[in-house]
Amino acid sequence: MHQELPVDFPDPFFRGLHHVIRFAIRVLAVLMVAVILWGVGDVVYIIYERLITPPILLLDINDIFYTFGGFMAVLIAVEIFINIRLYLGTNIFPVQLVVATALMAIARKVIVLDFDQITPMYLIGIAATTLALGITYWLLRKSSDQEYPEH
Numbered sequence: 001m002h003q004e005l006p007v008d009f010p011d012p013f014f015r016g017l018h019h020v021i022r023f024a025i026r027v028l029a030v031l032m033v034a035v036i037l038w039g040v041g042d043v044v045y046i047i048y049e050r051l052i053t054p055p056i057l058l059l060d061i062n063d064i065f066y067t068f069g070g071f072m073a074v075l076i077a078v079e080i081f082i083n084i085r086l087y088l089g090t091n092i093f094p095v096q097l098v099v100a101t102a103l104m105a106i107a108r109k110v111i112v113l114d115f116d117q118i119t120p121m122y123l124i125g126i127a128a129t130t131l132a133l134g135i136t137y138w139l140l141r142k143s144s145d146q147e148y149p150e151h
Helices: 012-052 061-089 095-111 120-147
Strands: none
Touching: 012 061, 061 095, 095 120
16 A cells, blocks of 8 residues: 555545545556557557568668667556556555666667757757666665665
8 A cells, every 4th residue: 555645544535535546546557558558569560561561571770770669668658557556556656666667768769869850959968868867777776775785
């Protein structure tokens, strides 16, 4: 049970609101599963479409990067679903997992970048975001390793 949304809250009004929010989060989880399945179908369609386009059964580098982008989008959706599940099932907000999900999202963006279409400032922004998320993840991981050392 998540601490921020206790079902045994003393005030009945807020207890009811907590129930509504928990239900809304469950609806989001169901919708995320639908997005994941839709994303998998999209990846299958992308691969099929690229393979039947002449030259048949060959992919060029753009096709491969486009396919990677589809894969990464599905994996990001899976990570978001895991965030939702952990949010509902534990007392801990999974900050490290949220940052890891953001890193995956920025990695997807980097993979599908079209360098002919982006400005230098956009690229600097992507680099700064990647660096900030990487450092944040490293610090969280380092803190977690110190708090819970492996035996």
